[in-house]
Amino acid sequence: MDLSQPGISKKDISRSIREDIEAREEATLHPWAVRSCHSAGRSLPEIPCPLRTCFQRDRDRILHSKAFRRLMHKTQVFISPVGDHFRTRLTHTLEVSQVSRTIARALRLNEDLTEAVALGHDLGHPPFGHNGEDILNELLGQKNGGFRHELHSVRITEHLEPMNLTVEVLEGMASQASTKKALTLEAQVVKIADRITYLHHDAEDAARAGLMSEKDLPADLRRTLGDTRQARLDRMVIDLVRETEAALESDAPAIVMSREIGEAMGALRKWMFRNVYLIPSQLAQKQKVRRVIRGLFDFYLMNPEAISPNIPEIPEDGKNLRRRAADYIAGMTDRYAIERYNRHLLPTPYEPAHDLQEDPFHV
Numbered sequence: 001m002d003l004s005q006p007g008i009s010k011k012d013i014s015r016s017i018r019e020d021i022e023a024r025e026e027a028t029l030h031p032w033a034v035r036s037c038h039s040a041g042r043s044l045p046e047i048p049c050p051l052r053t054c055f056q057r058d059r060d061r062i063l064h065s066k067a068f069r070r071l072m073h074k075t076q077v078f079i080s081p082v083g084d085h086f087r088t089r090l091t092h093t094l095e096v097s098q099v100s101r102t103i104a105r106a107l108r109l110n111e112d113l114t115e116a117v118a119l120g121h122d123l124g125h126p127p128f129g130h131n132g133e134d135i136l137n138e139l140l141g142q143k144n145g146g147f148r149h150e151l152h153s154v155r156i157t158e159h160l161e162p163m164n165l166t167v168e169v170l171e172g173m174a175s176q177a178s179t180k181k182a183l184t185l186e187a188q189v190v191k192i193a194d195r196i197t198y199l200h201h202d203a204e205d206a207a208r209a210g211l212m213s214e215k216d217l218p219a220d221l222r223r224t225l226g227d228t229r230q231a232r233l234d235r236m237v238i239d240l241v242r243e244t245e246a247a248l249e250s251d252a253p254a255i256v257m258s259r260e261i262g263e264a265m266g267a268l269r270k271w272m273f274r275n276v277y278l279i280p281s282q283l284a285q286k287q288k289v290r291r292v293i294r295g296l297f298d299f300y301l302m303n304p305e306a307i308s309p310n311i312p313e314i315p316e317d318g319k320n321l322r323r324r325a326a327d328y329i330a331g332m333t334d335r336y337a338i339e340r341y342n343r344h345l346l347p348t349p350y351e352p353a354h355d356l357q358e359d360p361f362h363v
């Protein structure tokens, strides 16, 4: 665009930047990729951003949210790790985003949509990882709809910290459950990238924690997937891209891996469950997590005034206190949940209004 042309305002120029990106998407993305200009939109219509596509805007809203920042202090595998290099939910999310974007770009899918779904995919994770999720699910009970972190991610962005995201990003986040098939290829990428990523980094963190070493991995797995964790990550990602490239030529496109690598990955996952996720020291932590979450949940049912006023009452819930307590607890970081448990459920040392011991006139 010729900026020296008279009559072209700054607004016209900036608006054309988003339109340029949309035109580039049209020209360069794979025929099966989602185009941002074809988005089904948001529940509240908005004036489009002059610079960013709708998916870029969603990505940025997620990144700037408080729920996203709290992932920094939520468990990935190890609870409130002392070491500086252990993953938390935040670094896990950033690594999923990186792997997802690499795959999306290689396949000419919509990288921005993939990135938005990846950054939002664990937003609804409660404190203490899957142990926290399981006990919240039990406490809410099926008649209250239970608790699933991927549905809670959507609930955060719709009600607790409203972001007015696009239908595609919301669907992508909700479909991260193992039993659901994502509608877009971009969200399918995130789902499999999540699995590749956690297998990759949990093995490294488990080695850092002294629970395993590289040579503990079965020889056939190392032969198929690689001898180092870097080699294994490369192998899984490259296999996925190569196999999917061919699958996208068909009428029923899907994100797929070769049988050999897919089976090895499944075997690695089983091995990780047996040797890392479900070992006695982790199961002992699980019991403690259940006690903390259950204690807090019962306390807030008895003392609803102690729930933060920042947790809104949502009209659709019909004053369901169990759901509101779960909303509050699910949003807590590991350390905040422990702090609240100590404050609400453990005796605290008596503190006099002023220090009588220091008062020379005290008898």
Ligand code: MG
Residues within 6 Å of the ligand: 092, 096, 121, 122, 194
């Ligand atoms: Mg995840």
